[in-house]
Amino acid sequence: MTHQREVILEELKRLRTHPTADELYEIVKKRLPRISLATVYRNLEQLSAAGIIQKLDFVGRQMRYDGDISKHSHIRCVECGSVADVRINPIQGIDQAVIDACGYKVLDYHLDFLGLCPICLLKKHRDN
Amino acid sequence: MTHQREVILEELKRLRTHPTADELYEIVKKRLPRISLATVYRNLEQLSAAGIIQKLDFVGRQMRYDGDISKHSHIRCVECGSVADVRINPIQGIDQAVIDACGYKVLDYHLDFLGLCPICLLKKHRDN
DNA sequence: TCTTAATTAAGAATTTTTCTCAAGTCAAGA
DNA sequence: TCTTGACTTGAGAAAAATTCTTAATTAAGA
Ligand SMILES: [Mn+2]
Ligand SMILES: [Mn+2]
Ligand SMILES: [Zn+2]
Ligand SMILES: [Zn+2]
Numbered sequence: 001m002t003h004q005r006e007v008i009l010e011e012l013k014r015l016r017t018h019p020t021a022d023e024l025y026e027i028v029k030k031r032l033p034r035i036s037l038a039t040v041y042r043n044l045e046q047l048s049a050a051g052i053i054q055k056l057d058f059v060g061r062q063m064r065y066d067g068d069i070s071k072h073s074h075i076r077c078v079e080c081g082s083v084a085d086v087r088i089n090p091i092q093g094i095d096q097a098v099i100d101a102c103g104y105k106v107l108d109y110h111l112d113f114l115g116l117c118p119i120c121l122l123k124k125h126r127d128n
Numbered sequence: 129m130t131h132q133r134e135v136i137l138e139e140l141k142r143l144r145t146h147p148t149a150d151e152l153y154e155i156v157k158k159r160l161p162r163i164s165l166a167t168v169y170r171n172l173e174q175l176s177a178a179g180i181i182q183k184l185d186f187v188g189r190q191m192r193y194d195g196d197i198s199k200h201s202h203i204r205c206v207e208c209g210s211v212a213d214v215r216i217n218p219i220q221g222i223d224q225a226v227i228d229a230c231g232y233k234v235l236d237y238h239l240d241f242l243g244l245c246p247i248c249l250l251k252k253h254r255d256n
Numbered sequence: 257t258c259t260t261a262a263t264t265a266a267g268a269a270t271t272t273t274t275c276t277c278a279a280g281t282c283a284a285g286a
Numbered sequence: 287t288c289t290t291g292a293c294t295t296g297a298g299a300a301a302a303a304t305t306c307t308t309a310a311t312t313a314a315g316a
Contacts, residue, residue, distance in 0.1 A: 002281085002294065021273080036296045041273065043294095061189050061303080062272065075232045084230045091219060091239075102212045104203045104243040111219075111239045115232040130263060130313070149304080164265045169304065171263095189272075190303065 005043045007031050012044075012053060013067035018074070018083045020062050075113035079120035086113060133171045135159050140172075140181060141195035146202070146211045148190050203241035207248035214241060 011027050012019070019027070025040045044065050048055040054066040056074065064083070073086040088111075095106045116124065139155050140147070147155070153168045172193050176183040182194040184202065192211070201214040216239075223234045244252065 004295075034296075036298090038274080038297080039295060045274090057188055060185055061191075063189070075226065075230060075234070077232065078235060084232060086226055086229050086232075088222075088225045088229055094216075097216045098203060098214055098241060098243070101214050101216055102203060103246045104205065104212060104214075104241070105249050106203070106241050106243045107206060108242045109239060110241075111237060113226060113232070113234050113238075114236045115226070115234045118231045121233050132264075162265070164267090166266080166305075167264060173305095 004028075004032060004035055004039055005047070007035075008040060008043045009047060009052065009067070012065055015067065016085075018056060018064040018066050020064055024065065073111045073113065075115050077117035077120055078114055079116060079123075082117050084117065132156075132160060132163055132167055133175070135163075136168060136171045137175060137180065137195070140193055143195065144213075146184060146192040146194050148192055152193065201239045201241065203243050205245035205248055206242055207244060207251075210245050212245070 007028055008024065011031075012024060015024075015027075017023075021041050021044055022037065024044070025035070025037050028035055028040060044053065044055070047053045048065070051069065054069050056064040056066055068085070071090075073088060074083055075086050076083050091109075091111070094109065098104060098106045135156055136152065139159075140152060143152075143155075145151075149169050149172055150165060152172070153163070153165050156163055156168060172181065172183070175181045176193070179197065182197050184192040184194055196213070199218075201216060202211055203214050204211050219237075219239070222237065226232060226234045
């Protein structure tokens with residue numbers, strides 16, 4: 001475990017914001033001003049391959065990373081772009097329903113949401 | 129409605145494969161050899177903004193497009209990469225569960241799967 | 257038919273991510 | 287202590303996907 005990897009992991013675990021690689025790069029740079037973006041990508045890749053962090057490819061074209069590896073969903077606000085964790089119970093009997101519907105065996109699934117955060121919801125109400 | 133847009137739409141609707149922009153470009157090129165890739169991107173963007181087709185950003189960093197705009201899920205085979213439609217019933221009471229869990233109002237959700245297609249499943253069994 | 261607003265092809269540019277490579281680090285063994 | 291080898295780094299080049307720019311063409315309506 002190199003110092004760079006340690007700092008990257010530490011900062012990601014501290015954040016609740018699901019940062020992109022370059023957002024995290026900007027944060028890590030405050031502690032390691034000489035670090036390169038490629039090192040951040042390299043270590044995020046390694047850490048997620050090792051199961052120590054999660055790579056999220058649910059929102060658009062840019063990867064996001066999550067220091068919380070527990071199984072959970074995410075919701076993104078369509079107004080302000082904020083991303084929040086959503087902890088809901090696993091869906092019952094989904095594997096069998098999928099087999100019945102298309103013949104594929106389910107290994108994993110992602111349930112992700114689009115919506116309005118409490119703040120943007122309030123703004124909408126006030127505007128109407 | 130230009131001829132290019134018509135052909136792009138027609139070919140996408142014909143396909144059941146959820147092609148990427150450049151896969152569709154290769155197909156459309158057979159009918160319109162002078163078309164450019166940017167035209168394909170531009171029209172896919174327009175058609176999906178108009179709600180005539182769907183843009184799928186569920187798998188990795190490359191967009192895929194679907195001529196079928198009915199609400200349905202997808203499953204991707206982790207072995208061969210094939211993508212299939214999955215028609216399952218909407219999840220009951222999910223909006224309330226999400227509000228309770230994080231305070232966001234749900235506008236839409238995506239439930240997508242990773243798994244093994246029947247062919248790759250069979251291969252696995254034979255290998256063991 | 258004439259006008260104009262939209263669209264095109266081609267290639268340049270952008271954005272995000274990965275790759276290459278020479279140099280640096282460090283632990284184990286001679 | 288010196289050498290070796292495995293691993294990692296920073297820097298920049300390269301790759302992959304998508305969007306933008308431009309002058310020319312086309313569609314659609316008066
Ligand atoms: Mn999370
Ligand atoms: Mn589909
Ligand atoms: Zn919001
Ligand atoms: Zn397969």
